Amino acid sequence: MSGTQERPLRADAARNRARLLDVATEVFTTRGVGVPTEEIARAAGVGVGTLFRHFPTKEALLEAVMVRRLEAIAARTADLAAASEPAEAFFGCFRLVIEQSAGKNEFTQALAAAGVDAHAALQESSQAIRAQLADLLARAQQVGAVRAELGLPELVALLVGTGAMMELLGADPAARERIFEVVFDGLRPH
Amino acid sequence: MSGTQERPLRADAARNRARLLDVATEVFTTRGVGVPTEEIARAAGVGVGTLFRHFPTKEALLEAVMVRRLEAIAARTADLAAASEPAEAFFGCFRLVIEQSAGKNEFTQALAAAGVDAHAALQESSQAIRAQLADLLARAQQVGAVRAELGLPELVALLVGTGAMMELLGADPAARERIFEVVFDGLRPH
DNA sequence: AACGATACGGACTGGCCACTCCGGTTGTCC
């Protein structure tokens, strides 16, 4: 389906594209999506023209950044899930997803909105994560580590919400840990 | 301090101001803060000039809306807190705050940011709520209804985060209830 | 080394939106 079948980019073009993605990730994450495109271009050492050639729209750039993050999370989640028994895998992945979306409120919102109004590319990579999460959840429930009545939508909500909590608490590790304890205890049966 | 000491408004001016506030609350809540000011003016049946005379800035309008909501919540919280014993009061107010901020992600973010960079008026009314919450929390902890190690920052984070979860789940009451169960169970000791 | 093809830069355009300004209207007080 997703044919990445284009003729290979020229060396400089590939370099610029990568730099653009890196810079955009950094800037959007730390300063929000309201930052003018021109600033991202300048920070990447290219002109706006170049930016818009690689990403025809600001939205497209944002999407590319998101997809990249989602894919990174999916990969790490898969590793973690394969290497542990159900309960550990579930809670480990929960932490991982939270930590990977650090400083990125809007990213989590996108994950949330993905099932609703996001674009095709986002749909695809967020579906991948959702499938993994569903699997993780089912297995953790089977061994009785997580309340049986919870579904995937609730899990996603919990993830996004917990992410929001962490963002609020900033860099206080003790407080973050206390939140994890509350949420994890709440997730366990009875 | 906060001298509401101005000469009383003319009748029509007062009416317009109130209508503006009502409409702005509605519009900002349902469609986000990105809506053009002119649209709010039109919906309120006045010109933009009138809007900007009452609220010199879009931000000022937003602030007024926030303050109003915060005050409403503070009032209802106080009632509820006075009429129940600690545990019931705490969890009741938790629900109340969540429900009152329904459909208003950005409002909750403001509550959160209030301690950080919001304007004077917001500071004031959010301080009032925070004080109430601190009290509620302390009392619930004294009777052993809530984990002792949690502080006010964690409680605020939990509120905001849970609000985000609810927003995500939309109108599914069963799912919302399941989330409440998870969070409330997590809040209780051990 | 020379020549296409490919990619670059950044001045420019168009649209949107917060905010201003002032001629006209409406409330209020004697």
Next chain:
DNA sequence: GGACAACCGGAGTGGCCAGTCCGTATCGTT
């Protein structure tokens, strides 16, 4: 009921920003 203030409406202004266009530079190939 008249006169003066207080208020209103909405066309207009300025600034910002996403996206375009084309002359110029760079890459890769023979």
